[in-house]
Structures are given as C-alpha cells and as structure tokens.
Amino acid sequence: MSPTDALPKTGVLSPAFGHSTADAESFGAERLPRLRGLMRSELRLVFLRPRTAAMLGFLALVPVLLGVALRYFHDGGSSRGGGDGGTMDFVNQVTGNGLFLVFASLAAALPFFLPMTVGVVAGDSIAGEAHGGTLRYLLVAPAGRTRLLLVKFAGVLTFCLAATLTIAMSALAVGAALFPMGDVPLLTGDSISMVEASWRAVLIALCVAASLVGLAAIGLFVSTLTTVPVAAMATTVGVVIVTAILTGIPQLSGLHPWLFTDAWMSFGDLLRDPIPTGEILRNLGMQAAYAAVFGAAAWARLNERDITT
Amino acid sequence: MTSTTRRSVPWRFAVPAAIAAATVGAVTIGPAAFADDGRPGLPDVTAEQLVAKVAAARADALTGTVRIDTDLGLPAVPGKGGGGPQALLSGTNRLQVALDGPDRQRIGIMADLSEYNVVHNGRDVWTYDSRAHAVTHTTVDTTRPDVASLVPTTPQDAARQLLDLVGPSTDVRVDGTARVAGHDVYKLRFAPKAQGSLIAAATVFVDARTGVPLRVTVDTVKGGKPAVDIGFEQVSYDKPAAGTFDFKPPAGARVTEAPAHEAAPGKPTAPPAPNGERTAPGLLGEGWTTVVELPAGAKGKEGKEGKEGKDVTGLLGKLGKPVPGGTLINTRLLNVLTTDSGRVFAGAVDADTLQRIAAQR
Structure with a gap:
C-alpha cells in the first residue's frame, strides 16, 4: 500500500474538495499576497535550478557560435548563391550590421533550440512536483489546483521570455563586438536608424517569446498526465519534432495552417516596411488558441486526477 | 489505488474540447458566416x-x-x-x-x-x-x-x-x-x-x-x-x-549595374499568359490558342534571363513524357513540347493542338 493512505482525503485526493468554500472566502484580501508568494517560490524553483542556468547558458552560446562562424569563417563567395542558399537566414546582412545577429540568432534558435528548453521546463512543471512528492503538499496548502496550474504556467511563460531575451542580449553583445553597427537595412531594402531598429528588435524578441506560448501550454498539459518528468519533457520535445516533420511534407499542406509552428517565422514581418500585420496577428491568435485548449485540458486533467504523490 | 475514487465521466474535458471546437469552427466557417462575403446588390451592367x-x-x-x-x-x-x-x-x-x-x-x-x-x-x-x-x-x-x-x-x-x-x-x-x-x-x-x-x-x-x-x-x-x-x-x-x-x-x-538596353535582370520566364507577348521570341496562332516558340539557342542570348530559362527547361525536362517527335510536359495550365530538333513550343493549349501547331512548323 502506498503511503498516501495515511493522508487526509480532503483537498488532496478528492477533487471535489479542491475548491472548498474556504478557498472562495479567501478570494479577496489574501488572494493577491498568496498568489505573489506562490509565484515567487515558483520563479525561484525554475530559475535557481542549475539545469535552467545550464540551458540559458547554452542558448546564450548560440549567437556566440553564429557570430564567430560568420565573422571568421564566412567567405563572401558563398553569399552569391542568393536564391539557392536557403539554410541560413540573414547571413549576408549580419556581416554588414551587428544588430542582424539578433535576428539571425532568434531565427536559428526558434525552430528547435528554444522549443527544446521550453519543453524541458514545461514538461517538468507538474510532473516534477509529482515525481518529487511535493505536489500533494502544494495542494495541502490551501492554494487550489487551478491556481497552482496558473502559477506553473506563468513560470513556464517567464522562462520563455527569459530564454528569448537571453539569446537577444547575447546576440546584441556579440554582434556589437564582432561586426559594425549602423543604419539597419530592412528586408525591403530601406534602411532605418539604430534606435528604431532596436525597438523592432524588442518587438521581435517579444514576438518570438509569444510564439512559444502554445508549446508551453502543450507541455503543461503533458506534464499533468504523468509523474515521470523525463517522459513529459521527451513527449513535449517530441511534439515539436513531429510538427517539424509534418511541416516538411508538402502533401499535408492542408494541415499546415493548423500547426502551432506554422506562423512562427512571422516575426520577420517586423523587418519590412510597411509592417504587414496579418501573419503576426495570426501567430498570436494561434498561440492563444493553443494555450486555451491545452491549458483547459491541463486544468481538466489536474482536477480529475488523484494526486497521490 | 482504487477505482472507487475515479470518476467515470471526466466532464471537465468537455471544456478544452469545446474551446477547440469553437476555435476550429470560428476559423473555418467564421469568415463566411460573419464577414459580409456574400453577393452585394449592385446595379446591372453589361x-x-x-x-x-x-x-x-x-x-x-x-x-x-x-x-x-x-x-x-x-x-x-x-x-x-x-x-x-x-x-x-x-x-x-x-x-x-x-x-x-x-x-x-x-x-x-x-x-x-x-x-x-x-x-x-x-x-x-x-x-x-x-x-x-x-x-x-x-x-x-x-x-x-x-x-x-x-x-x-x-x-x-x-x-x-x-x-x-x-x-x-x-x-x-x-x-x-x-x-x-x-x-x-x-x-x-x-x-x-x-x-x-x-x-x-x-x-x-x-x-x-x-x-x-x-x-x-x-x-x-x-x-x-x-x-x-x-x-x-x-x-x-x-x-x-x-x-x-x-x-x-x-x-x-x-550592387550590380545592368546595361540600360536590357530588360530588368531577374525577371522570370513568366508563366506565359494566353497571349504571352512581349517576351515571346515567336508567336504562333492567335487568341486563346497562341503558342510560343522559344528559339533553340535562347540560352546564350541574354545573360541571366537566358540562364534562368535554361534552368526551367532543365527542371521541366525531368517531368516530361515522350511523345512522337519530342517530349511533352503537361501541367494544368500549360503544355510544353520540346521537339527532337531542340525547339520548344509552349502554350495554354491541349496537347493535340500543341503538337499540331508544332508539326506545321
């Protein structure tokens, strides 16, 4: 028999008591400070982990590798391919302007590196607590499952933003060190000032971070399904890989508009003039829809589930 | 773990399902239902x-x-x-x-x-x-x-x-x-x-x-x-x-400066319009069944444009099927016939018409 039998049933094992009247009463005055405390401990949990530091450090290395490769090993000749290069974006612009390293690094990290780290954090969010045996204690405290889920989701989203900004900041530093800075050419061939380009870079970083929201929700849902964190992480990263494969099959083009990765590259539209907003808004809407569906699924699952660990 | 604590119907899962259904519905039939996409009443014109x-x-x-x-x-x-x-x-x-x-x-x-x-x-x-x-x-x-x-x-x-x-x-x-x-x-x-x-x-x-x-x-x-x-x-x-x-x-x-007399570089060999005039080296027939004859030696004529034309020909060559007198590439909008003598005929006409016109030349 498991040790859970010794636990009181109320509030832990039975979802019916999850949102007790006591919870509802404390909704007013005490809610905010408690939520803040819960959020603070969640952020501490996420960001004080050596693993998180390692992942952020790894992400910070992406612009370094990219910058060094372009600065010292990029021969101008390969740029003549123009149309048929295709593997790397912004390569030819980076050598002329360091700020483009920010865009190039985000473009390089968005398809796989960023989702991988988000998958680890999101997959670990609930399953990690369950695995460590701490989930039931979190629920013994009168926090409520829904609120716990919201805090966990907020923690993952904070990581998405932190990961994106880490890449952007690292790329900015490396770009400024290795390449000339100056007026930034847009994709349309017009040039804008550094100041305006910096604003656009901030918008692009936010856009990239927002692109990860859907995946964060998927990871959160997967994380509620299991008590084995590694399984949740692997599944979430697997979702990214499967999606990438589906995207690569032209015969499935009817499916593509429904994939959460479909409009990921829309952040590039911020580098045009005038800025076409259609695809950007479609991306944000898609991320919101995925967050709503999988967030609700995670909520349903967590509230149905027997928390035994 | 006993089964008695399990709920048989996890009703909460209806929530994500409903959200998903509503989203899919709004995206697929929404524009048709809400945008005034219909047929506006306009005065008749001839x-x-x-x-x-x-x-x-x-x-x-x-x-x-x-x-x-x-x-x-x-x-x-x-x-x-x-x-x-x-x-x-x-x-x-x-x-x-x-x-x-x-x-x-x-x-x-x-x-x-x-x-x-x-x-x-x-x-x-x-x-x-x-x-x-x-x-x-x-x-x-x-x-x-x-x-x-x-x-x-x-x-x-x-x-x-x-x-x-x-x-x-x-x-x-x-x-x-x-x-x-x-x-x-x-x-x-x-x-x-x-x-x-x-x-x-x-x-x-x-x-x-x-x-x-x-x-x-x-x-x-x-x-x-x-x-x-x-x-x-x-x-x-x-x-x-x-x-x-x-x-x-x-x-x-x-920056590459192109001589003034050439057409703008980088222009593609456009999907020939039915009357693909202007760029066409030779036009046969008229109206909807116009066929373009590309001269065999087109590739050397004009720098980049010729090169691209050759690329396209090479690509299409892999897609062709042999017919009497040449190779035919068949698409929904365009038939391209490469004769054994190296001439290329293209047009938005069916294969029989294209072969008939090519044979007359």
Missing part, C-alpha cells in the same frame, strides 16, 4: 460597359497586399528558393504593392524572413534581394510600357492581358457580384469560344466603384481550384507614403 470601365480605370495611386496562389499541377519544389520572382510559379505568395502613376511602382515579394523588391521610379529600376543582400540597378527607356507589367504580379496586370483578348474569339459576360478585400466587385468572365485551350475561363473581379481589377482567377478545363488566383487581400487607393519609391542601396549590399 459586359461591354464593364470592359470599358476596366479599360478606362486608372489606379493612379494604390497600396495593398496581394496574394498569389499558383497551382500549375507541378510537384512542389522543396526548399522554396530564395523568394525571387520565380517563387511565384508555385504555391502561395504574398506581395506588398505600391503604385503611383505609370512611372512609379514598387512590388515586394515576401517570403519567410526574406523579401524580393522591385522598385520602378521614372527611369530607374532597382531590385533588392534581401537573402543575397544584393541590388541590381538598371535604367529603362521611358517610352516603353512599364517594366513591372512584364510579370503579372498584380490583378491589374493580369486583367490587362485578358483585355487584350477581347474579340470574336472570346465570350465575355458579367457573372454576378462578390466582395474582394472589403470592396464590392462585379465578376467579369472571359471564356474562349473555341476548343483547344487549357483555360476554361478567366474571371476578373472589378471594383464596382473604381473599375480597378482587384482579383483574377484562371480556371482550367480540368476543373478543381483555379490554376492562378491573384487578388488583393487588402487594398487602399491612398497615395503611397512619400519616399516609398526613393530606393537607395542599403549599406553593404552588392
């Missing part, structure tokens, strides 16, 4: 009046986003090129368009994280390929028709090519009304009277107020979705922002 209106319409200034869907029935080419003009030959592409009179046009072909721009301002024509970070510059003779119309990148260009077809061989009629990019439009339908063309009909969606063509679709005799669908997703008749056409090569870009 086809002649509408044709005259289109011919007279002068979109002096216009900005907008164009979506081009091309489905020639060719297999998708993996790794969608560099987003240059040749990308327009397949799939879905979006363009930003700005026009200001006959002398100033700007077209940007948008791809993921890259863009290909053509800027025409008076005598200057610039192209900028963001992926290669390369600029070409050339000057044109102002007495020539606008360079940008060599490729039908806007509904106006496509409509202009259709208007050239109006004549005894074409059946023109008004085919109801619709809405395009928020504007009420008449649908003007052009269909060949004779057999032999691969085009069943072409439809021009004409802005009821201004007479400007806002969308053109080309249906093939094989049915299915249109082979070509060029239309504005968003359009405004406001004058483009000042400075839109003042192109200066960005810092660090490789």
Whole structure:
C-alpha cells in the first residue's frame, strides 16, 4: 500500500474538495499576497535550478557560435548563391550590421533550440512536483489546483521570455563586438536608424517569446498526465519534432495552417516596411488558441486526477 | 489505488474540447458566416460597359497586399528558393504593392524572413534581394510600357492581358457580384469560344466603384481550384507614403549595374499568359490558342534571363513524357513540347493542338 493512505482525503485526493468554500472566502484580501508568494517560490524553483542556468547558458552560446562562424569563417563567395542558399537566414546582412545577429540568432534558435528548453521546463512543471512528492503538499496548502496550474504556467511563460531575451542580449553583445553597427537595412531594402531598429528588435524578441506560448501550454498539459518528468519533457520535445516533420511534407499542406509552428517565422514581418500585420496577428491568435485548449485540458486533467504523490 | 475514487465521466474535458471546437469552427466557417462575403446588390451592367470601365480605370495611386496562389499541377519544389520572382510559379505568395502613376511602382515579394523588391521610379529600376543582400540597378527607356507589367504580379496586370483578348474569339459576360478585400466587385468572365485551350475561363473581379481589377482567377478545363488566383487581400487607393519609391542601396549590399538596353535582370520566364507577348521570341496562332516558340539557342542570348530559362527547361525536362517527335510536359495550365530538333513550343493549349501547331512548323 502506498503511503498516501495515511493522508487526509480532503483537498488532496478528492477533487471535489479542491475548491472548498474556504478557498472562495479567501478570494479577496489574501488572494493577491498568496498568489505573489506562490509565484515567487515558483520563479525561484525554475530559475535557481542549475539545469535552467545550464540551458540559458547554452542558448546564450548560440549567437556566440553564429557570430564567430560568420565573422571568421564566412567567405563572401558563398553569399552569391542568393536564391539557392536557403539554410541560413540573414547571413549576408549580419556581416554588414551587428544588430542582424539578433535576428539571425532568434531565427536559428526558434525552430528547435528554444522549443527544446521550453519543453524541458514545461514538461517538468507538474510532473516534477509529482515525481518529487511535493505536489500533494502544494495542494495541502490551501492554494487550489487551478491556481497552482496558473502559477506553473506563468513560470513556464517567464522562462520563455527569459530564454528569448537571453539569446537577444547575447546576440546584441556579440554582434556589437564582432561586426559594425549602423543604419539597419530592412528586408525591403530601406534602411532605418539604430534606435528604431532596436525597438523592432524588442518587438521581435517579444514576438518570438509569444510564439512559444502554445508549446508551453502543450507541455503543461503533458506534464499533468504523468509523474515521470523525463517522459513529459521527451513527449513535449517530441511534439515539436513531429510538427517539424509534418511541416516538411508538402502533401499535408492542408494541415499546415493548423500547426502551432506554422506562423512562427512571422516575426520577420517586423523587418519590412510597411509592417504587414496579418501573419503576426495570426501567430498570436494561434498561440492563444493553443494555450486555451491545452491549458483547459491541463486544468481538466489536474482536477480529475488523484494526486497521490 | 482504487477505482472507487475515479470518476467515470471526466466532464471537465468537455471544456478544452469545446474551446477547440469553437476555435476550429470560428476559423473555418467564421469568415463566411460573419464577414459580409456574400453577393452585394449592385446595379446591372453589361459586359461591354464593364470592359470599358476596366479599360478606362486608372489606379493612379494604390497600396495593398496581394496574394498569389499558383497551382500549375507541378510537384512542389522543396526548399522554396530564395523568394525571387520565380517563387511565384508555385504555391502561395504574398506581395506588398505600391503604385503611383505609370512611372512609379514598387512590388515586394515576401517570403519567410526574406523579401524580393522591385522598385520602378521614372527611369530607374532597382531590385533588392534581401537573402543575397544584393541590388541590381538598371535604367529603362521611358517610352516603353512599364517594366513591372512584364510579370503579372498584380490583378491589374493580369486583367490587362485578358483585355487584350477581347474579340470574336472570346465570350465575355458579367457573372454576378462578390466582395474582394472589403470592396464590392462585379465578376467579369472571359471564356474562349473555341476548343483547344487549357483555360476554361478567366474571371476578373472589378471594383464596382473604381473599375480597378482587384482579383483574377484562371480556371482550367480540368476543373478543381483555379490554376492562378491573384487578388488583393487588402487594398487602399491612398497615395503611397512619400519616399516609398526613393530606393537607395542599403549599406553593404552588392550592387550590380545592368546595361540600360536590357530588360530588368531577374525577371522570370513568366508563366506565359494566353497571349504571352512581349517576351515571346515567336508567336504562333492567335487568341486563346497562341503558342510560343522559344528559339533553340535562347540560352546564350541574354545573360541571366537566358540562364534562368535554361534552368526551367532543365527542371521541366525531368517531368516530361515522350511523345512522337519530342517530349511533352503537361501541367494544368500549360503544355510544353520540346521537339527532337531542340525547339520548344509552349502554350495554354491541349496537347493535340500543341503538337499540331508544332508539326506545321
């Protein structure tokens, strides 16, 4: 028999008591400070982990590798391919302007590196607590499952933003060190000032971070399904890989508009003039829809589930 | 763990399911249900009046986003090129368009994280390929028709090519009304009277107020979705922002000067319009069954244009099937016949017609 039998049933094992009247009463005055405390401990949990530091450090290395490769090993000749290069974006612009390293690094990290780290954090969010045996204690405290889920989701989203900004900041530093800075050419061939380009870079970083929201929700849902964190992480990263494969099959083009990765590259539209907003808004809407569906699924699952660990 | 604590019906899962269903429903049937996408009631016009209106319409200034869907029935080419003009030959592409009179046009072909721009301002024509970070510059003779119309990148260009077809061989009629990019439009339908063309009909969606063509679709005799669908997703008749056409090569870009007498480099061998004039070395027949004969030695003639033509020929060569006297490449909109003697015939005509015309030469 498991040790859970010794636990009181109320509030832990039975979802019916999850949102007790006591919870509802404390909704007013005490809610905010408690939520803040819960959020603070969640952020501490996420960001004080050596693993998180390692992942952020790894992400910070992406612009370094990219910058060094372009600065010292990029021969101008390969740029003549123009149309048929295709593997790397912004390569030819980076050598002329360091700020483009920010865009190039985000473009390089968005398809796989960023989702991988988000998958680890999101997959670990609930399953990690369950695995460590701490989930039931979190629920013994009168926090409520829904609120716990919201805090966990907020923690993952904070990581998405932190990961994106880490890449952007690292790329900015490396770009400024290795390449000339100056007026930034847009994709349309017009040039804008550094100041305006910096604003656009901030918008692009936010856009990239927002692109990860859907995946964060998927990871959160997967994380509620299991008590084995590694399984949740692997599944979430697997979702990214499967999606990438589906995207690569032209015969499935009817499916593509429904994939959460479909409009990921829309952040590039911020580098045009005038800025076409259609695809950007479609991306944000898609991320919101995925967050709503999988967030609700995670909520349903967590509230149905027997928390035994 | 005992089964007694399990709920048999996890009702909460109805919530994500409902959200998913509502989202999918809103995306798929929403636009049709909520946008006034229907058929606006407009005063009746005759086809002649509408044709005259289109011919007279002068979109002096216009900005907008164009979506081009091309489905020639060719297999998708993996790794969608560099987003240059040749990308327009397949799939879905979006363009930003700005026009200001006959002398100033700007077209940007948008791809993921890259863009290909053509800027025409008076005598200057610039192209900028963001992926290669390369600029070409050339000057044109102002007495020539606008360079940008060599490729039908806007509904106006496509409509202009259709208007050239109006004549005894074409059946023109008004085919109801619709809405395009928020504007009420008449649908003007052009269909060949004779057999032999691969085009069943072409439809021009004409802005009821201004007479400007806002969308053109080309249906093939094989049915299915249109082979070509060029239309504005968003359009405004406001004058483009000042400075839109003042192109200066960005810092660090490789600039190539092309001699003035050549056509703008980088122009693709366009999907030949039914009357693919202008670029055509040799035209056979007339109207809808016009066939273009490309001279065998075309590749050496004009720098880049010839090279691209050769690339296309090489690609198509892999797709061809042998027929008596040559190799035939068959797409939904176009048949291309390469004879054993090395001559190339192309046209939006069925295989029999193409072979018959080629045999007469």
